[in-house]
Amino acid sequence: MSLGPLRGRIAVARGYVGRTATLAGTAGLAVGALTTDTLPFAVTLAGAGAATAWGLAWSATLPAGRVRDAATALYLASPVSAAGLLVTEHLVHASPTWWEFALDALWAVATWKVRPARMARVLAGRERSLTPQAVQQVQEQQAADLAVAGSNHPMSLWWAQRVAVEGGVAPGTVLTDVERTGEKSMTALIRAAAPGTPVPTISITALSALLDWDEEEITVTKVKGHGASIRRLYVGIAPQQVIDPYTNWVQNIAPKGMPGTQITEIRKVPVTNLTKELP
Template sequence: MLNPAKIDKARDWIGRAGTLAGAAALTASLYTSQALALSTPWIIGAAGLGVLSIRPWRKDTPGAVTALYLAPTGLLLAEMTVFHAINGVHWQEAVAAMIWAGGTWWARPSRVAVLMMKPPAAEKAALAPRTTSPEDRLVEFWAKAVGCEGGAGEGTRLERAEVNGPHEFRAEIVARQGIAVPDISITKLSALTNIPTEMISIGPVPGCGAGRKHLTVSSGQTAATDMYALWATQVAPKAMPGSVIRNIRHGSTKTGELA
């Protein structure tokens, strides 16, 4: 694959070389009438190849770009024709030749034309493929479909999201400062996400107030290992209302050692 930076550099060198060759042809036309006849085919050929590189037949190539690309060539041939028509060498002709050479070298119309065809940085960013993570997409979905005005969890957002699969993720539902997380309908979440209601659970976050709740979406096998969600949804409501698990320590029932 061709490197765009190398292509631009090659265009620069070719443009500079073309400017020097045009200046040489223009200078020669001051002294000999043969310069115009000998140089015209080469000048037109070089300009034609240059224009082909911007593909002017495409709809997305503005006419102004093509005109700008051809401007140095048109001015060069026009000056050479005038020099050919006027007998003798005049200082005005030398000045005109220097203006063409210096102006083309400094302004670089062909370079400007190429830059006009390139999309701005903001447009490039918009066209670039998104590389967001599953966690970012989950947070974005919640903000647009659930936490939005009129949504099932209006005014809430997700934090500390962890995604392990389409139906395997967890996060913390957070409300605005000083406001409790509203009662979010699991049925509505199920309809929005097309996930069975039995796989969705919402419960308190250990050590936190009502402004933060724990969301777990998981299959039965994974849910069974999530003791926080299991306690909040299956044990506490029936056996110990209001209780939460704050810490879990693992150990061996044979040795009595705790991790």
């Protein structure tokens, strides 16, 4: 999730420092797998030790309890495991082996993806930008921005709050030109909020779950004469969709019996005698 202004400069800088430390640790482990030289071993081990000391000092500022214990374990997981790998490689090293590189890669990927130090801060409530309240605030701000870009129709506001937020069914979109086509049907335009960007692929199943509406009655189609930044949404079956002979011909009759044909004109002839028998 993009947290924008909720992330202060210190939090952003801390993130960069963590990424840099992960890359440095990966490089140190790789060198340790390739050589038994003392200098790179000592430098990498010193870095892991410094990170461990920092983690212990940070955890000491937390109130005693299970939260502190769990946060401390998370904070120390990366430097302690890196130090263990490095010492193991140094002690058993004869020539580079595949398992050393595999373990180093596993450590690097796990640390980069999981980010245990940040998880520890979140658990301890020290990462303000990732608390549930902050995430909710970001989602509300995103919904407000999208609502301004869309319309004031209740369906447009609902779309901005539930569908268009980051992680939603159609992030970064607005719903405009909402039109009721029947008692239980509507149509609207889905537009990309950012100019020049396409409307993302929308899961009908997910949208059906949000709307609590039959999947077979929800359709998202292209808009003739426009690019991928606009899509047409249909919900429900409008009366004209059922009785429109033009649509019925194109969708049901022409493909089966007369491909490529279309109705150009319909003549209506009044029937005055419904009881008259056909010859």
